[in-house]
Amino acid sequence: MGLESDVNALTSEVSGTYLGPGVDHWICKLSGDGIFSVSSLRQFIDKLQVSIPGTSEILWSWVVPIKVLCFIWRAVQGRIPSAVALEKRGTLVNSLWCSSCIGMNECADHILIDCPFATQIRNNILSWYGVRSDQSSIKSIGDFLHFTATWGNCNSKRERFTAISYGLLWNLRRFRNKHLFRMEGTLVRQGTERIKSMVFYWLKHMGKNVICNWEEWLVSPFSGL
Template sequence: MEYLSSKKSVGVWNSISNTKKSLGNLGIEIHDLFGINIKSGNNALFWYDHWIGDNSLKSKYPNLFELESQKRCRVADRVGSRNHKWKWKVRPATRGLESEVNDLNRDVSNVQLKSGMDQWRCNLSSDGIFSVATVRQLVDKLHTVCSVAPAITWNKFIPIKVICLMWRAAQLRIPTATALERRGIAVSSTLCCSCIGSPECADHVLINCPFAHKIRSYIWSWCGLTNVQDSIKTISDLIQFASNWGENIKKRQRFIVICYGMLCNLWRFRNKRLFQMEGISVHRGLECIKVMTFYWIKHRGDKKICSWEDWAISSFYDL
């Protein structure tokens, strides 16, 4: 892999090489993810691969690596039954590297080659089997944007694209003005296009903006909730609150639908104001949320939902 990444390649190998570079930018060395169990030594590179110890011999003995005449030699080319078969450009002794040669000989002295193919293993899993999911988990562990991200509820009434939007919003990854500016993208203004009084971040647009605050107040009243407004300051707070609300499972599932629909519509309202110059009143915004969530529930599995007239009065009219 290290050898290939230094060469110009196309197709699959180019993608693999780019993956190595991308993981390197995240502080993850792809060589550290894999090891190899040596048998015949014909399938492992002596200097490049991690076949003995935690690092490659190239990294451990860089001076000797420079003196190696065949840098892509295999383990079987250098490890013998009695004497190791070195091929140096110049004798290491002339460079004062006798001690390093002794250390290298000591490292490989206990290696016994035998018949069979060398076997690669993934160091991330206990069974040694590689999967993209294990690498994804490592990346998320090392580079989590939100240190305490809430669990996103997968609800059959909520479209997948909305669930994905909620996940991104909880991770503060939706393209607000401040997020775009952090990525080096020029924006005309970082202020909220609704209140023009605070920087436009994800939590402000969907939670703390006066417009969002008023919408949420009406939604709580519609759902029969009181004394919860001031306890919610972030998107994560709202998602966690919805996931734990109430003791009736059916009511909780419906309340999650309403909360996700509210956040989805608040993001849509923001985009209409910003890109279409279309203002949305609180009353109209409330109606849009009621209509969207009603059709989600009615047409995505629950045919027995109450009539629109009853739904407009109370979200739990039939429960």
């Protein structure tokens, strides 16, 4: 009852379908060559989300682990498990306050950009770059990705700058989880050093180019470029 029109539509569709000769095969309509790739699917989703700034500015660099890139992609859309996001999905959370500063609600932008802890580490990293940034222009993850994507004129430096920026965001989430779930705090200096060492490891083991040594890296992330 009530399904007659659906059944008729299905019958009509099936009756107009004929099996051709040969072996069955799949064709992906998202890509020009008919072969499915994750990037073609991601680009399709990004096109549907034109209202979310930042997704199109992510550099899908092979130097950065794919799990980190996927995290950045979800974070700029506010789709990481913050207290605010979990509450919106109907999960019972003890408090919406940020567990680090206990001063504001914990959303993705707060964890990675707004929180004083995040701001201090970002300032440390930016001063290591030797980059003077107008922090007032960075209010959201999308702003930070735009800042990263449009920084400087040298592609090699911008690629390295991008890897460090993504390492910064990835680690801020890790520090937050460590604090929340294991009750282990991270000092600003300790967190900054952790980001430097992790990105150095990425570049050394996943990059195509030879990277400077550790001592040079600590002086400037652009050593050797």
